[in-house]
Amino acid sequence: MRSALIAEPSLPVCTALRKFLESADYEVSIVGTLDEALREAHARAPSVLLASQSASLDGEALCRQVKAELPELPVLLLYLPEEDQPEQRCAGAGGDAFLVGPLKRTTVVTCVGLLIQLFEARAAAQAVPSAGAEAPNRRTDAAGSPDFEFLKRLLLMEVKRSRRYRYPIALVLLELDRLAEHLAPLGPPRRTAVLAEVLALLTEAMRDIDVTVPLSEGRFVSFMPHTAKDGAMMVAERLRQRVKTLAPLPELTLSLGLAVFEPASARGQTQVSFGNLMRDASEALRKAQAAGGDRVVFSERGPQPPGEAPQEG
Incomplete structure:
Protein backbone atom coordinates (compact mmCIF):
# COMPACT_ATOMS: atom_id res chain seq x y z
CA MET A 1 0.00 0.00 0.00
CA ARG A 2 1.20 3.50 -0.81
CA SER A 3 1.85 5.66 2.24
CA ALA A 4 1.92 9.38 2.93
CA LEU A 5 3.57 11.30 5.75
CA ILE A 6 1.88 14.63 6.53
CA ALA A 7 3.80 17.31 8.43
CA GLU A 8 1.08 19.73 9.49
CA PRO A 9 0.50 21.23 12.97
CA SER A 10 -3.09 22.36 12.29
CA LEU A 11 -5.59 19.71 13.39
CA PRO A 12 -8.37 20.74 10.95
CA VAL A 13 -5.97 20.79 8.01
CA CYS A 14 -4.25 17.50 8.78
CA THR A 15 -7.62 15.85 9.44
CA ALA A 16 -8.86 16.95 6.03
CA LEU A 17 -5.66 15.78 4.33
CA ARG A 18 -5.88 12.42 6.08
CA LYS A 19 -9.47 11.99 4.91
CA PHE A 20 -8.53 12.93 1.33
CA LEU A 21 -5.68 10.44 1.10
CA GLU A 22 -7.27 7.58 3.03
CA SER A 23 -10.23 7.75 0.64
CA ALA A 24 -7.70 6.99 -2.12
CA ASP A 25 -6.28 4.00 -0.18
CA TYR A 26 -3.16 5.67 1.19
CA GLU A 27 -1.81 4.73 4.59
CA VAL A 28 -1.39 8.08 6.35
CA SER A 29 0.86 9.19 9.22
CA ILE A 30 0.69 12.69 10.72
CA VAL A 31 3.32 14.67 12.62
CA GLY A 32 3.38 18.25 13.85
CA THR A 33 7.07 19.18 14.06
CA LEU A 34 10.18 19.09 11.89
CA ASP A 35 12.02 16.64 14.17
CA GLU A 36 9.05 14.26 14.26
CA ALA A 37 8.81 14.37 10.49
CA LEU A 38 12.47 13.46 10.04
CA ARG A 39 12.20 10.56 12.48
CA GLU A 40 9.07 9.21 10.77
CA ALA A 41 10.57 9.62 7.31
CA HIS A 42 13.59 7.53 8.28
CA ALA A 43 11.59 4.95 10.23
CA ARG A 44 8.63 4.40 7.88
CA ALA A 45 10.02 5.23 4.43
CA PRO A 46 6.76 6.77 3.17
CA SER A 47 5.90 7.02 -0.53
CA VAL A 48 5.56 10.82 -0.27
CA LEU A 49 5.92 13.65 2.24
CA LEU A 50 3.45 16.53 2.42
CA ALA A 51 5.03 19.44 4.28
CA SER A 52 3.16 22.57 5.31
CA GLN A 53 4.80 26.01 5.18
CA SER A 54 3.23 28.07 7.94
CA ALA A 55 4.00 30.09 11.02
CA SER A 56 3.95 26.90 13.10
CA LEU A 57 6.03 24.68 10.82
CA ASP A 58 8.83 25.53 8.42
CA GLY A 59 8.04 23.06 5.67
CA GLU A 60 10.76 24.48 3.43
CA ALA A 61 13.43 23.82 6.06
CA LEU A 62 12.05 20.30 6.46
CA CYS A 63 12.19 19.83 2.70
CA ARG A 64 15.85 20.89 2.53
CA GLN A 65 16.81 18.48 5.30
CA VAL A 66 14.83 15.60 3.80
CA LYS A 67 16.45 16.14 0.40
CA ALA A 68 19.88 16.10 2.08
CA GLU A 69 19.18 12.87 3.97
CA LEU A 70 16.55 11.09 1.83
CA PRO A 71 16.81 12.45 -1.72
CA GLU A 72 14.62 9.64 -3.11
CA LEU A 73 11.60 10.77 -1.06
CA PRO A 74 9.16 12.99 -3.02
CA VAL A 75 8.22 16.20 -1.17
CA LEU A 76 5.01 18.13 -1.83
CA LEU A 77 5.03 21.59 -0.22
CA LEU A 78 1.73 23.11 0.92
CA TYR A 79 1.36 26.90 1.00
CA LEU A 80 -1.27 29.20 2.48
CA PRO A 81 -3.68 30.94 0.06
CA GLU A 82 -1.97 34.31 0.56
CA GLU A 83 1.41 33.04 -0.69
CA ASP A 84 2.14 34.88 -3.97
CA GLN A 85 5.44 33.22 -4.98
CA PRO A 86 4.98 29.50 -4.30
CA GLU A 87 6.86 28.30 -7.37
CA GLN A 88 10.02 30.25 -6.57
CA ARG A 89 9.91 29.29 -2.91
CA CYS A 90 9.31 25.62 -3.66
CA ALA A 91 12.18 25.52 -6.16
CA GLY A 92 14.46 27.29 -3.68
CA ALA A 93 13.68 24.70 -1.01
CA GLY A 94 14.24 21.79 -3.38
CA GLY A 95 10.60 20.69 -3.34
CA ASP A 96 9.29 18.40 -6.06
CA ALA A 97 5.83 20.00 -6.31
CA PHE A 98 3.59 22.42 -4.45
CA LEU A 99 -0.06 23.20 -3.86
CA VAL A 100 -1.60 26.46 -2.67
CA GLY A 101 -4.68 26.44 -0.43
CA PRO A 102 -7.54 26.10 -0.18
CA LEU A 103 -6.90 22.43 -0.85
CA LYS A 104 -9.44 20.20 -2.60
CA ARG A 105 -9.55 16.42 -2.38
CA THR A 106 -9.19 15.81 -6.12
CA THR A 107 -6.23 18.17 -6.45
CA VAL A 108 -4.38 16.70 -3.46
CA VAL A 109 -4.95 13.07 -4.46
CA THR A 110 -4.02 13.59 -8.10
CA CYS A 111 -0.93 15.64 -7.35
CA VAL A 112 0.30 13.07 -4.82
CA GLY A 113 -0.34 10.25 -7.29
CA LEU A 114 1.46 12.01 -10.13
CA LEU A 115 4.43 12.81 -7.92
CA ILE A 116 4.79 9.17 -6.83
CA GLN A 117 4.52 8.00 -10.44
CA LEU A 118 7.18 10.49 -11.52
CA PHE A 119 9.64 9.17 -8.94
CA GLU A 120 8.80 5.55 -9.80
CA ALA A 121 9.52 6.29 -13.46
CA ARG A 122 12.83 7.91 -12.56
CA ALA A 123 13.79 4.91 -10.41
CA ALA A 124 12.91 2.54 -13.26
CA ALA A 125 15.05 4.55 -15.67
CA GLN A 126 17.99 4.51 -13.28
CA ALA A 127 17.63 0.74 -12.89
CA VAL A 128 18.46 0.13 -16.58
CA PRO A 129 21.57 -2.09 -16.34
CA SER A 130 23.68 -0.62 -19.14
CA ALA A 131 24.08 2.62 -21.01
CA GLY A 132 23.25 0.81 -24.23
CA ALA A 133 19.94 -0.49 -22.95
CA GLU A 134 16.81 0.99 -24.42
CA ALA A 135 15.41 3.87 -22.37
CA PRO A 136 11.83 3.57 -21.09
CA ASN A 137 9.24 4.96 -23.47
CA ARG A 138 7.79 8.25 -22.22
CA ARG A 139 4.31 7.04 -23.09
Missing part, protein backbone atom coordinates in the same frame (compact mmCIF):
# COMPACT_ATOMS: atom_id res chain seq x y z
CA THR A 140 4.56 3.88 -20.98
CA ASP A 141 6.37 5.13 -17.86
CA ALA A 142 3.13 4.97 -15.84
CA ALA A 143 1.77 1.76 -17.35
CA GLY A 144 2.82 -0.22 -14.29
CA SER A 145 1.51 2.26 -11.74
CA PRO A 146 -1.07 1.14 -9.14
CA ASP A 147 -3.69 3.43 -10.67
CA PHE A 148 -3.26 2.00 -14.16
CA GLU A 149 -3.18 -1.58 -12.90
CA PHE A 150 -6.44 -0.89 -11.05
CA LEU A 151 -8.00 0.52 -14.22
CA LYS A 152 -6.85 -2.49 -16.24
CA ARG A 153 -8.38 -4.94 -13.76
CA LEU A 154 -11.59 -2.91 -13.70
CA LEU A 155 -11.76 -2.84 -17.48
CA LEU A 156 -11.24 -6.58 -17.77
CA MET A 157 -14.12 -7.17 -15.35
CA GLU A 158 -16.39 -4.63 -17.02
CA VAL A 159 -15.65 -6.06 -20.47
CA LYS A 160 -16.88 -9.46 -19.28
CA ARG A 161 -19.96 -7.93 -17.65
CA SER A 162 -20.70 -5.93 -20.78
CA ARG A 163 -20.66 -9.10 -22.88
CA ARG A 164 -22.89 -10.95 -20.44
CA TYR A 165 -25.39 -8.25 -19.48
CA ARG A 166 -25.22 -6.40 -22.79
CA TYR A 167 -24.58 -2.83 -21.70
CA PRO A 168 -22.32 -0.31 -23.50
CA ILE A 169 -18.86 0.73 -22.31
CA ALA A 170 -16.58 3.50 -23.54
CA LEU A 171 -12.84 4.16 -23.32
CA VAL A 172 -11.19 7.48 -24.17
CA LEU A 173 -7.50 8.28 -24.44
CA LEU A 174 -6.66 11.95 -23.87
CA GLU A 175 -3.41 13.76 -24.57
CA LEU A 176 -2.51 17.41 -24.07
CA ASP A 177 -1.42 19.01 -27.33
CA ARG A 178 2.15 20.36 -27.61
CA LEU A 179 2.70 19.75 -23.92
CA ALA A 180 6.48 20.25 -23.96
CA GLU A 181 6.03 23.67 -25.55
CA HIS A 182 3.50 24.75 -22.92
CA LEU A 183 5.51 23.42 -19.97
CA ALA A 184 8.91 24.70 -21.13
CA PRO A 185 8.68 28.06 -19.24
CA LEU A 186 7.66 26.31 -15.99
CA GLY A 187 9.91 24.82 -13.34
CA PRO A 188 9.53 21.11 -12.39
CA PRO A 189 7.36 21.76 -9.30
CA ARG A 190 4.95 23.91 -11.28
CA ARG A 191 4.76 21.33 -14.07
CA THR A 192 3.63 18.65 -11.63
CA ALA A 193 1.06 21.01 -10.12
CA VAL A 194 -0.32 21.91 -13.57
CA LEU A 195 -0.68 18.24 -14.56
CA ALA A 196 -2.47 17.60 -11.28
CA GLU A 197 -4.84 20.48 -12.03
CA VAL A 198 -5.55 18.99 -15.46
CA LEU A 199 -6.37 15.60 -13.97
CA ALA A 200 -8.56 17.26 -11.36
CA LEU A 201 -10.47 19.13 -14.09
CA LEU A 202 -11.03 15.91 -16.02
CA THR A 203 -12.15 13.97 -12.96
CA GLU A 204 -14.56 16.66 -11.78
CA ALA A 205 -16.17 16.78 -15.25
CA MET A 206 -17.12 13.09 -15.13
CA ARG A 207 -19.51 10.91 -13.14
CA ASP A 208 -18.63 9.16 -9.90
CA ILE A 209 -18.71 5.76 -11.64
CA ASP A 210 -16.21 6.85 -14.32
CA VAL A 211 -12.48 6.31 -13.74
CA THR A 212 -9.67 8.55 -15.02
CA VAL A 213 -5.98 7.87 -14.39
CA PRO A 214 -2.71 9.28 -15.80
CA LEU A 215 -1.05 6.99 -18.32
CA SER A 216 2.10 9.07 -18.84
CA GLU A 217 3.05 12.73 -18.66
CA GLY A 218 0.23 14.62 -20.33
CA ARG A 219 -1.67 11.48 -21.37
CA PHE A 220 -4.70 10.11 -19.52
CA VAL A 221 -7.17 7.29 -19.95
CA SER A 222 -10.83 7.38 -18.91
CA PHE A 223 -13.26 4.48 -18.67
CA MET A 224 -17.02 5.05 -18.75
CA PRO A 225 -19.31 2.08 -18.04
CA HIS A 226 -22.94 2.14 -19.18
CA THR A 227 -22.08 4.80 -21.77
CA ALA A 228 -23.10 4.53 -25.43
CA LYS A 229 -21.54 6.42 -28.34
CA ASP A 230 -23.70 9.57 -28.17
CA GLY A 231 -23.19 10.00 -24.44
CA ALA A 232 -19.46 9.28 -24.70
CA MET A 233 -19.06 11.86 -27.47
CA MET A 234 -20.81 14.47 -25.31
CA VAL A 235 -18.51 13.70 -22.38
CA ALA A 236 -15.39 13.79 -24.57
CA GLU A 237 -16.38 17.15 -26.03
CA ARG A 238 -17.03 18.49 -22.53
CA LEU A 239 -13.55 17.37 -21.45
CA ARG A 240 -12.00 19.06 -24.49
CA GLN A 241 -13.67 22.34 -23.62
CA ARG A 242 -12.97 22.04 -19.89
CA VAL A 243 -9.19 21.91 -20.38
CA LYS A 244 -9.31 25.34 -22.03
CA THR A 245 -10.45 26.82 -18.70
CA LEU A 246 -7.16 25.95 -16.98
CA ALA A 247 -5.94 29.31 -15.69
CA PRO A 248 -2.15 28.67 -15.68
CA LEU A 249 -2.16 27.60 -19.37
CA PRO A 250 -5.11 29.26 -21.11
CA GLU A 251 -3.94 28.18 -24.60
CA LEU A 252 -3.70 24.48 -23.68
CA THR A 253 -5.77 22.11 -25.85
CA LEU A 254 -6.63 18.43 -25.74
CA SER A 255 -6.88 15.63 -28.30
CA LEU A 256 -9.14 12.66 -27.57
CA GLY A 257 -9.52 9.20 -29.11
CA LEU A 258 -12.77 7.43 -28.28
CA ALA A 259 -13.67 3.74 -28.51
CA VAL A 260 -17.12 2.37 -27.60
CA PHE A 261 -18.65 -1.10 -27.40
CA GLU A 262 -22.43 -1.26 -27.75
CA PRO A 263 -23.82 -4.81 -27.50
CA ALA A 264 -26.39 -5.79 -30.10
CA SER A 265 -28.49 -8.87 -30.69
CA ALA A 266 -27.33 -9.25 -34.28
CA ARG A 267 -24.96 -12.16 -34.86
CA GLY A 268 -21.54 -11.41 -36.27
CA GLN A 269 -21.02 -8.22 -34.28
CA THR A 270 -17.44 -7.54 -33.27
CA GLN A 271 -16.71 -8.82 -29.77
CA VAL A 272 -15.16 -6.46 -27.28
CA SER A 273 -11.91 -6.91 -25.39
CA PHE A 274 -9.65 -4.73 -23.30
CA GLY A 275 -7.00 -4.91 -26.03
CA ASN A 276 -9.46 -3.95 -28.76
CA LEU A 277 -10.70 -0.91 -26.85
CA MET A 278 -7.16 0.32 -26.13
CA ARG A 279 -6.04 -0.21 -29.73
CA ASP A 280 -9.11 1.51 -31.16
CA ALA A 281 -8.81 4.47 -28.79
CA SER A 282 -5.08 4.78 -29.57
CA GLU A 283 -5.73 4.82 -33.31
CA ALA A 284 -8.47 7.42 -32.89
CA LEU A 285 -6.16 9.59 -30.78
CA ARG A 286 -3.46 9.34 -33.44
CA LYS A 287 -5.94 10.55 -36.07
CA ALA A 288 -7.03 13.45 -33.85
CA GLN A 289 -3.43 14.56 -33.40
CA ALA A 290 -2.61 14.12 -37.10
CA ALA A 291 -5.55 16.40 -37.94
CA GLY A 292 -4.09 19.20 -35.84
CA GLY A 293 -5.28 18.31 -32.34
CA ASP A 294 -7.94 19.98 -30.20
CA ARG A 295 -10.62 17.54 -31.38
CA VAL A 296 -12.40 14.28 -30.62
CA VAL A 297 -12.17 11.32 -33.02
CA PHE A 298 -14.38 8.27 -32.65
CA SER A 299 -13.12 4.82 -33.65
CA GLU A 300 -15.67 2.81 -35.62
CA ARG A 301 -15.22 -0.96 -35.41
CA GLY A 302 -16.67 -3.03 -38.23
CA PRO A 303 -18.30 -6.48 -38.22
CA GLN A 304 -16.26 -9.43 -37.02
CA PRO A 305 -15.01 -11.67 -39.85
CA PRO A 306 -16.78 -15.10 -39.96
CA GLY A 307 -15.11 -17.73 -37.83
CA GLU A 308 -12.87 -15.28 -35.98
CA ALA A 309 -12.89 -15.90 -32.25
CA PRO A 310 -13.13 -12.90 -29.92
CA GLN A 311 -10.04 -11.99 -27.94
CA GLU A 312 -10.22 -12.19 -24.17
CA GLY A 313 -7.48 -9.73 -23.34
Whole structure:
Protein backbone atom coordinates (compact mmCIF):
# COMPACT_ATOMS: atom_id res chain seq x y z
CA MET A 1 0.00 0.00 0.00
CA ARG A 2 1.20 3.50 -0.81
CA SER A 3 1.85 5.66 2.24
CA ALA A 4 1.92 9.38 2.93
CA LEU A 5 3.57 11.30 5.75
CA ILE A 6 1.88 14.63 6.53
CA ALA A 7 3.80 17.31 8.43
CA GLU A 8 1.08 19.73 9.49
CA PRO A 9 0.50 21.23 12.97
CA SER A 10 -3.09 22.36 12.29
CA LEU A 11 -5.59 19.71 13.39
CA PRO A 12 -8.37 20.74 10.95
CA VAL A 13 -5.97 20.79 8.01
CA CYS A 14 -4.25 17.50 8.78
CA THR A 15 -7.62 15.85 9.44
CA ALA A 16 -8.86 16.95 6.03
CA LEU A 17 -5.66 15.78 4.33
CA ARG A 18 -5.88 12.42 6.08
CA LYS A 19 -9.47 11.99 4.91
CA PHE A 20 -8.53 12.93 1.33
CA LEU A 21 -5.68 10.44 1.10
CA GLU A 22 -7.27 7.58 3.03
CA SER A 23 -10.23 7.75 0.64
CA ALA A 24 -7.70 6.99 -2.12
CA ASP A 25 -6.28 4.00 -0.18
CA TYR A 26 -3.16 5.67 1.19
CA GLU A 27 -1.81 4.73 4.59
CA VAL A 28 -1.39 8.08 6.35
CA SER A 29 0.86 9.19 9.22
CA ILE A 30 0.69 12.69 10.72
CA VAL A 31 3.32 14.67 12.62
CA GLY A 32 3.38 18.25 13.85
CA THR A 33 7.07 19.18 14.06
CA LEU A 34 10.18 19.09 11.89
CA ASP A 35 12.02 16.64 14.17
CA GLU A 36 9.05 14.26 14.26
CA ALA A 37 8.81 14.37 10.49
CA LEU A 38 12.47 13.46 10.04
CA ARG A 39 12.20 10.56 12.48
CA GLU A 40 9.07 9.21 10.77
CA ALA A 41 10.57 9.62 7.31
CA HIS A 42 13.59 7.53 8.28
CA ALA A 43 11.59 4.95 10.23
CA ARG A 44 8.63 4.40 7.88
CA ALA A 45 10.02 5.23 4.43
CA PRO A 46 6.76 6.77 3.17
CA SER A 47 5.90 7.02 -0.53
CA VAL A 48 5.56 10.82 -0.27
CA LEU A 49 5.92 13.65 2.24
CA LEU A 50 3.45 16.53 2.42
CA ALA A 51 5.03 19.44 4.28
CA SER A 52 3.16 22.57 5.31
CA GLN A 53 4.80 26.01 5.18
CA SER A 54 3.23 28.07 7.94
CA ALA A 55 4.00 30.09 11.02
CA SER A 56 3.95 26.90 13.10
CA LEU A 57 6.03 24.68 10.82
CA ASP A 58 8.83 25.53 8.42
CA GLY A 59 8.04 23.06 5.67
CA GLU A 60 10.76 24.48 3.43
CA ALA A 61 13.43 23.82 6.06
CA LEU A 62 12.05 20.30 6.46
CA CYS A 63 12.19 19.83 2.70
CA ARG A 64 15.85 20.89 2.53
CA GLN A 65 16.81 18.48 5.30
CA VAL A 66 14.83 15.60 3.80
CA LYS A 67 16.45 16.14 0.40
CA ALA A 68 19.88 16.10 2.08
CA GLU A 69 19.18 12.87 3.97
CA LEU A 70 16.55 11.09 1.83
CA PRO A 71 16.81 12.45 -1.72
CA GLU A 72 14.62 9.64 -3.11
CA LEU A 73 11.60 10.77 -1.06
CA PRO A 74 9.16 12.99 -3.02
CA VAL A 75 8.22 16.20 -1.17
CA LEU A 76 5.01 18.13 -1.83
CA LEU A 77 5.03 21.59 -0.22
CA LEU A 78 1.73 23.11 0.92
CA TYR A 79 1.36 26.90 1.00
CA LEU A 80 -1.27 29.20 2.48
CA PRO A 81 -3.68 30.94 0.06
CA GLU A 82 -1.97 34.31 0.56
CA GLU A 83 1.41 33.04 -0.69
CA ASP A 84 2.14 34.88 -3.97
CA GLN A 85 5.44 33.22 -4.98
CA PRO A 86 4.98 29.50 -4.30
CA GLU A 87 6.86 28.30 -7.37
CA GLN A 88 10.02 30.25 -6.57
CA ARG A 89 9.91 29.29 -2.91
CA CYS A 90 9.31 25.62 -3.66
CA ALA A 91 12.18 25.52 -6.16
CA GLY A 92 14.46 27.29 -3.68
CA ALA A 93 13.68 24.70 -1.01
CA GLY A 94 14.24 21.79 -3.38
CA GLY A 95 10.60 20.69 -3.34
CA ASP A 96 9.29 18.40 -6.06
CA ALA A 97 5.83 20.00 -6.31
CA PHE A 98 3.59 22.42 -4.45
CA LEU A 99 -0.06 23.20 -3.86
CA VAL A 100 -1.60 26.46 -2.67
CA GLY A 101 -4.68 26.44 -0.43
CA PRO A 102 -7.54 26.10 -0.18
CA LEU A 103 -6.90 22.43 -0.85
CA LYS A 104 -9.44 20.20 -2.60
CA ARG A 105 -9.55 16.42 -2.38
CA THR A 106 -9.19 15.81 -6.12
CA THR A 107 -6.23 18.17 -6.45
CA VAL A 108 -4.38 16.70 -3.46
CA VAL A 109 -4.95 13.07 -4.46
CA THR A 110 -4.02 13.59 -8.10
CA CYS A 111 -0.93 15.64 -7.35
CA VAL A 112 0.30 13.07 -4.82
CA GLY A 113 -0.34 10.25 -7.29
CA LEU A 114 1.46 12.01 -10.13
CA LEU A 115 4.43 12.81 -7.92
CA ILE A 116 4.79 9.17 -6.83
CA GLN A 117 4.52 8.00 -10.44
CA LEU A 118 7.18 10.49 -11.52
CA PHE A 119 9.64 9.17 -8.94
CA GLU A 120 8.80 5.55 -9.80
CA ALA A 121 9.52 6.29 -13.46
CA ARG A 122 12.83 7.91 -12.56
CA ALA A 123 13.79 4.91 -10.41
CA ALA A 124 12.91 2.54 -13.26
CA ALA A 125 15.05 4.55 -15.67
CA GLN A 126 17.99 4.51 -13.28
CA ALA A 127 17.63 0.74 -12.89
CA VAL A 128 18.46 0.13 -16.58
CA PRO A 129 21.57 -2.09 -16.34
CA SER A 130 23.68 -0.62 -19.14
CA ALA A 131 24.08 2.62 -21.01
CA GLY A 132 23.25 0.81 -24.23
CA ALA A 133 19.94 -0.49 -22.95
CA GLU A 134 16.81 0.99 -24.42
CA ALA A 135 15.41 3.87 -22.37
CA PRO A 136 11.83 3.57 -21.09
CA ASN A 137 9.24 4.96 -23.47
CA ARG A 138 7.79 8.25 -22.22
CA ARG A 139 4.31 7.04 -23.09
CA THR A 140 4.56 3.88 -20.98
CA ASP A 141 6.37 5.13 -17.86
CA ALA A 142 3.13 4.97 -15.84
CA ALA A 143 1.77 1.76 -17.35
CA GLY A 144 2.82 -0.22 -14.29
CA SER A 145 1.51 2.26 -11.74
CA PRO A 146 -1.07 1.14 -9.14
CA ASP A 147 -3.69 3.43 -10.67
CA PHE A 148 -3.26 2.00 -14.16
CA GLU A 149 -3.18 -1.58 -12.90
CA PHE A 150 -6.44 -0.89 -11.05
CA LEU A 151 -8.00 0.52 -14.22
CA LYS A 152 -6.85 -2.49 -16.24
CA ARG A 153 -8.38 -4.94 -13.76
CA LEU A 154 -11.59 -2.91 -13.70
CA LEU A 155 -11.76 -2.84 -17.48
CA LEU A 156 -11.24 -6.58 -17.77
CA MET A 157 -14.12 -7.17 -15.35
CA GLU A 158 -16.39 -4.63 -17.02
CA VAL A 159 -15.65 -6.06 -20.47
CA LYS A 160 -16.88 -9.46 -19.28
CA ARG A 161 -19.96 -7.93 -17.65
CA SER A 162 -20.70 -5.93 -20.78
CA ARG A 163 -20.66 -9.10 -22.88
CA ARG A 164 -22.89 -10.95 -20.44
CA TYR A 165 -25.39 -8.25 -19.48
CA ARG A 166 -25.22 -6.40 -22.79
CA TYR A 167 -24.58 -2.83 -21.70
CA PRO A 168 -22.32 -0.31 -23.50
CA ILE A 169 -18.86 0.73 -22.31
CA ALA A 170 -16.58 3.50 -23.54
CA LEU A 171 -12.84 4.16 -23.32
CA VAL A 172 -11.19 7.48 -24.17
CA LEU A 173 -7.50 8.28 -24.44
CA LEU A 174 -6.66 11.95 -23.87
CA GLU A 175 -3.41 13.76 -24.57
CA LEU A 176 -2.51 17.41 -24.07
CA ASP A 177 -1.42 19.01 -27.33
CA ARG A 178 2.15 20.36 -27.61
CA LEU A 179 2.70 19.75 -23.92
CA ALA A 180 6.48 20.25 -23.96
CA GLU A 181 6.03 23.67 -25.55
CA HIS A 182 3.50 24.75 -22.92
CA LEU A 183 5.51 23.42 -19.97
CA ALA A 184 8.91 24.70 -21.13
CA PRO A 185 8.68 28.06 -19.24
CA LEU A 186 7.66 26.31 -15.99
CA GLY A 187 9.91 24.82 -13.34
CA PRO A 188 9.53 21.11 -12.39
CA PRO A 189 7.36 21.76 -9.30
CA ARG A 190 4.95 23.91 -11.28
CA ARG A 191 4.76 21.33 -14.07
CA THR A 192 3.63 18.65 -11.63
CA ALA A 193 1.06 21.01 -10.12
CA VAL A 194 -0.32 21.91 -13.57
CA LEU A 195 -0.68 18.24 -14.56
CA ALA A 196 -2.47 17.60 -11.28
CA GLU A 197 -4.84 20.48 -12.03
CA VAL A 198 -5.55 18.99 -15.46
CA LEU A 199 -6.37 15.60 -13.97
CA ALA A 200 -8.56 17.26 -11.36
CA LEU A 201 -10.47 19.13 -14.09
CA LEU A 202 -11.03 15.91 -16.02
CA THR A 203 -12.15 13.97 -12.96
CA GLU A 204 -14.56 16.66 -11.78
CA ALA A 205 -16.17 16.78 -15.25
CA MET A 206 -17.12 13.09 -15.13
CA ARG A 207 -19.51 10.91 -13.14
CA ASP A 208 -18.63 9.16 -9.90
CA ILE A 209 -18.71 5.76 -11.64
CA ASP A 210 -16.21 6.85 -14.32
CA VAL A 211 -12.48 6.31 -13.74
CA THR A 212 -9.67 8.55 -15.02
CA VAL A 213 -5.98 7.87 -14.39
CA PRO A 214 -2.71 9.28 -15.80
CA LEU A 215 -1.05 6.99 -18.32
CA SER A 216 2.10 9.07 -18.84
CA GLU A 217 3.05 12.73 -18.66
CA GLY A 218 0.23 14.62 -20.33
CA ARG A 219 -1.67 11.48 -21.37
CA PHE A 220 -4.70 10.11 -19.52
CA VAL A 221 -7.17 7.29 -19.95
CA SER A 222 -10.83 7.38 -18.91
CA PHE A 223 -13.26 4.48 -18.67
CA MET A 224 -17.02 5.05 -18.75
CA PRO A 225 -19.31 2.08 -18.04
CA HIS A 226 -22.94 2.14 -19.18
CA THR A 227 -22.08 4.80 -21.77
CA ALA A 228 -23.10 4.53 -25.43
CA LYS A 229 -21.54 6.42 -28.34
CA ASP A 230 -23.70 9.57 -28.17
CA GLY A 231 -23.19 10.00 -24.44
CA ALA A 232 -19.46 9.28 -24.70
CA MET A 233 -19.06 11.86 -27.47
CA MET A 234 -20.81 14.47 -25.31
CA VAL A 235 -18.51 13.70 -22.38
CA ALA A 236 -15.39 13.79 -24.57
CA GLU A 237 -16.38 17.15 -26.03
CA ARG A 238 -17.03 18.49 -22.53
CA LEU A 239 -13.55 17.37 -21.45
CA ARG A 240 -12.00 19.06 -24.49
CA GLN A 241 -13.67 22.34 -23.62
CA ARG A 242 -12.97 22.04 -19.89
CA VAL A 243 -9.19 21.91 -20.38
CA LYS A 244 -9.31 25.34 -22.03
CA THR A 245 -10.45 26.82 -18.70
CA LEU A 246 -7.16 25.95 -16.98
CA ALA A 247 -5.94 29.31 -15.69
CA PRO A 248 -2.15 28.67 -15.68
CA LEU A 249 -2.16 27.60 -19.37
CA PRO A 250 -5.11 29.26 -21.11
CA GLU A 251 -3.94 28.18 -24.60
CA LEU A 252 -3.70 24.48 -23.68
CA THR A 253 -5.77 22.11 -25.85
CA LEU A 254 -6.63 18.43 -25.74
CA SER A 255 -6.88 15.63 -28.30
CA LEU A 256 -9.14 12.66 -27.57
CA GLY A 257 -9.52 9.20 -29.11
CA LEU A 258 -12.77 7.43 -28.28
CA ALA A 259 -13.67 3.74 -28.51
CA VAL A 260 -17.12 2.37 -27.60
CA PHE A 261 -18.65 -1.10 -27.40
CA GLU A 262 -22.43 -1.26 -27.75
CA PRO A 263 -23.82 -4.81 -27.50
CA ALA A 264 -26.39 -5.79 -30.10
CA SER A 265 -28.49 -8.87 -30.69
CA ALA A 266 -27.33 -9.25 -34.28
CA ARG A 267 -24.96 -12.16 -34.86
CA GLY A 268 -21.54 -11.41 -36.27
CA GLN A 269 -21.02 -8.22 -34.28
CA THR A 270 -17.44 -7.54 -33.27
CA GLN A 271 -16.71 -8.82 -29.77
CA VAL A 272 -15.16 -6.46 -27.28
CA SER A 273 -11.91 -6.91 -25.39
CA PHE A 274 -9.65 -4.73 -23.30
CA GLY A 275 -7.00 -4.91 -26.03
CA ASN A 276 -9.46 -3.95 -28.76
CA LEU A 277 -10.70 -0.91 -26.85
CA MET A 278 -7.16 0.32 -26.13
CA ARG A 279 -6.04 -0.21 -29.73
CA ASP A 280 -9.11 1.51 -31.16
CA ALA A 281 -8.81 4.47 -28.79
CA SER A 282 -5.08 4.78 -29.57
CA GLU A 283 -5.73 4.82 -33.31
CA ALA A 284 -8.47 7.42 -32.89
CA LEU A 285 -6.16 9.59 -30.78
CA ARG A 286 -3.46 9.34 -33.44
CA LYS A 287 -5.94 10.55 -36.07
CA ALA A 288 -7.03 13.45 -33.85
CA GLN A 289 -3.43 14.56 -33.40
CA ALA A 290 -2.61 14.12 -37.10
CA ALA A 291 -5.55 16.40 -37.94
CA GLY A 292 -4.09 19.20 -35.84
CA GLY A 293 -5.28 18.31 -32.34
CA ASP A 294 -7.94 19.98 -30.20
CA ARG A 295 -10.62 17.54 -31.38
CA VAL A 296 -12.40 14.28 -30.62
CA VAL A 297 -12.17 11.32 -33.02
CA PHE A 298 -14.38 8.27 -32.65
CA SER A 299 -13.12 4.82 -33.65
CA GLU A 300 -15.67 2.81 -35.62
CA ARG A 301 -15.22 -0.96 -35.41
CA GLY A 302 -16.67 -3.03 -38.23
CA PRO A 303 -18.30 -6.48 -38.22
CA GLN A 304 -16.26 -9.43 -37.02
CA PRO A 305 -15.01 -11.67 -39.85
CA PRO A 306 -16.78 -15.10 -39.96
CA GLY A 307 -15.11 -17.73 -37.83
CA GLU A 308 -12.87 -15.28 -35.98
CA ALA A 309 -12.89 -15.90 -32.25
CA PRO A 310 -13.13 -12.90 -29.92
CA GLN A 311 -10.04 -11.99 -27.94
CA GLU A 312 -10.22 -12.19 -24.17
CA GLY A 313 -7.48 -9.73 -23.34
